[in-house]
Amino acid sequence: MAVINRIAGFADEMTAWRRHLHMNPELGLECHETAAFVAAKLREFGVDEIHEGIATSGIVAVINGRGAGPVTGLRADMDALPMQEETGAEWASQVPGRMHACGHDGHTTMLLGAAKYLCETRNFAGRAVLIFQPAEETIGGGRIMVEEGVMERFGVDEVYALHTDPFSAFGEFRTRPGPIMAAVDDFEIHLTGKGGHAAYPHDCVDPLPAATAIAQAMQTVVSRNTNPLLPLVVSVTQIHAGSAMNIIPEKAYLAGTVRSFDPELRDMAERRIGEIVAHQAAVYGVEGKLDYQRNYPATVNHDAQVDTAVRIAREVAGADHVIDDIAPEMGAEDFSYMLEKRPGAFLFLGQGVGPSVHHPGFDFNDAAAPLGASFFARMLERHPAKG
Structure with a gap:
């Protein structure tokens, strides 16, 4: 593997940065201490511009190269998850109920490592625009940064991101052109009947039969309404109702998620879930309310940029450690x-x-950080100059 020598030389510093971030996780848009740490490092490195407070706690930093060239965006997410850590590491989270269980501490570290190297060498044409975003795990900090105009404001031509992968071999880059991660929608269903004594069901309107019927009927959205060659996931993940064995509850609640790639399939799933809730509620004589929330769209890679990324990944990791035709995944990314x-x-x-x-035993592998930083740095150095 061809990690850049200078980056390998400060790998221990990167480990220290990452472990500091791991010990101090923050959630959602409120990544203020994380952002302050990032900004302090960027100033220490000597970036040309630092813009703070984007999407509440996001940062955009600019590093100018030598002469005209493309403006390349490199993105890392900063937020953690509301989970109790169980790694047992010396650098485990110091905040109860929060942990970096998705590797965002590592993503931030890799981009900081690239920033340090690029500031020292400036061996590239154009500009590097480094995007440190909050709230990937919650409301879509990436969406907010886009809505606040970071692409236009900083003249970004192309944009790239890495995500750590605990399901594949160390140092292996994996990607694909076209859809790589799914669109994600969430739904909540509120059913209201008439509660009462379980010994007198005829005096009640029980929402539980409607809840179970809706959960079962939803499985037909995939099995009977969808072309079996097209990927779609409809998962009911919560059913809550009742408080005692001798009480028919007044209300029942269901919730779940929908994952898709095709926009028409996404529309169909929302429509069919709405129809199922309305009609099953009517069948069982309860009131049914659906709250359907469209969240992140599908993550769709662009062919030419995948070709560029694969070429650079092969330089960093070796051709045997790059897979450019992985199957799409049903997870989501902002x-x-x-x-x-x-x-x-x-x-x-x-x-x-x-x-x-998203497992309480997950921890980012610090040995991967120099590889990611080298990939980001080479992305700038290997882009051709304009004109």
């Missing part, structure tokens, strides 16, 4: 909003097989 605005590519970087992301 980097999708940036790819809707600008051409670019999203890649996974293997950190060795271990506990899954």
Whole structure:
């Protein structure tokens, strides 16, 4: 593997940065201490511009190269998850109920490592626009940064991102042209009947039969309404009702998620879920209310930028450690909003097989950080100059 020598030389510093971030996780848009740490490092490195407070706590930093060239956006997410850590590491989270369980501490560290190197060398044409965003795990900090105009304000031509991958071998880059991660929608269903004593069901309107019927009927959205060659997931993940064995509850609640790639399929799933809720509620004589929330769109890579990213990944990791035709995944990413605005590519970087992301035992592999930083740095250095 061809990690840049200078980046390898400060790998221990990167480990220290990452572990500091891991010990101090923040949630959603409120990544203020994380942002302050990032901004302090960027000033220490000597970036040309630092713009803070974007999407509440996001940062955009600009590093000017030598002469005219493309403006390349490089993105890292900063937020953690509301989970209790169970790694047992010396650098485990110091904040109860919060942990970096998705590797965003590592993503931020990789981009900081690239920033340090690029500021020292300036061996590239054009400009590097480094995007440190909050709230990937919640309301879509990437969407907010796009809505606040970061692509236009900083003249970004292309944009790239990495995500750590605990499901593949260490140092393996994985990507694909076209859809790589799914659109995500969430739904909540509120059913209201008439509660009462369980010994007198005829005096009640029980929402539980309606809840179970709706949950079962939803499975037909995939099995009977969808072309079996097209990927779609409809998952009911919560059903809540009742408080005692001898009480028929007044209300029942269901919730879940929908994952898709095709916009027409996404529309169909929303429509059919609405029809199922309305008609099953009517059948069982209860009131049914559906709250359907469209969240992140599908993450769709652009062909030319995937070609560029794959070429650079092969230089960094070796051809045997780059896979450019992986199957799309049903997880979701708010980097999708940036790819809707600008051409670019999203890649996974293997950190060795271990506990899954969003698992209390997950921890970013610090040995992967110099690889990611080298990829980001080479992305700038290998772009051709304009004119």
